[in-house]
Amino acid sequence: MPRSPIPAWHAEAYARRRPHLLKRARIVAAIRAWFLDRGFVEVETPALQVSPGLEPHLKAFPTTLEAPGGATSRLYLHTSPEFAMKKLLAAGEKRIFQMARVFRNGERSATHHPEFTMLEWYRAGEGYERLMEDCEGLVRAAAGAAGSSSLLWRGRAAGPAAPFERLTVAEAFRRHAGIDPFAFLPAPGRFDAEGFAKAARGIGVTVAADDGWDDVFFKVFLDRIEPKLGHPRPTLLADYPIHMAALSRPKADAPHLAERFELYIAGLELANAFGELTDASEQRRRFEADMKLKQRLYGTRYPIDEDFLSALAAMPEASGIALGLDRLVMLATGAETIEEVLWLPVAEEGT
Secondary structure, three states, X not given: OOOOOOOOXXXXXXXHHHHHHHHHHHXXXXXXXXXXXXXXXXXOOOOEEOOOOOOOOOEOEEEEEEOOOOOEEEEEEXXXXXXXXXXXXXXXXXXXXXXXXXXXXXXXXXXXXXXEEEEEEEEEOOOHHHHHHHHHHHHHHHHHHHOOOOEEEOOEEEOOOOOOEEEEHHHHHHHHHOOOHHHHOOEOOXXXXXXXXXXXXXXXXXXXXXXXXXXXXXXXXXXXXXXXXXXXXXXXXXXXXXXXXXOEOEEOOEEEEXXXXXXXXXXXXXXXXXXXXXXXXXXXXXXXXXXXXXXXXXXXXXXXXXXXXXXXXXXXXXXXXXXXXXXXXXXXXXXXXXXXXXXXXXXXXXX
């Protein structure tokens, strides 16, 4: 994104951001009160981790830990507090939340920043449908703290007062693209990428000859579906294909689907939620597949946190969600870029 010639700490630049920042402070206070009123414990976990998170397309910041005796080891700044928070669930915590600073390298745009705030919370013994209710309550609390009756993004508005729309992935594709993506998943592990690509081209979406099934899915999604989500009211988009499960478990009554949903407001993705996978063997298999893909695409991989897999085997059934706090503040204040709602953005050389 274009860089301002004025430093972020300069009185003129800061004065422009300050109204958003004061609302940010009120939103943070309202979020904390919302959780504490519902019996959650606020936790703090280390940013330094053996494994930063194993999503194939995220790039972490590596660092070196030096022991007093001179020995060194490689650690990473986490891309999410998920692994550490799940260890606390395994230790016996039932309801926890955290507003964590997280780090993702190579990300800087109107809605991305290399260091940002992730609001993450977990409910042991409760299903992911309960997190949908949480999203409605939290978004309304944030809007109320900011004094906003509408959540705004790029000319789109969403009213948080009305019940949120609940939509499945299949419904969203059929409604906004006229395509059923599951028609091109004939069986578990079988992907009709060619048929999917043909259908995408038929509605005018550009698809490359070597695009795989997931490539086609996301091209159609970003071009035809995402801009339509979350307005005039927020959308909870659920029931992703099981191979897009990440750290979520299969649905008990539909094992080809994952217990996963995302929250969209005014066309902007805000949160990603799971009914959490607790099968350590399956999680290891997914991690290894993800790192194989990361090696193929980017020539690198991150270590698997063996301590996390040990904790996962002892973790109770739970649901969890990660929400971009800065994006929520953007929506509640009408800010156009993420840097407008940061007290001080990460400095770049020459700024």
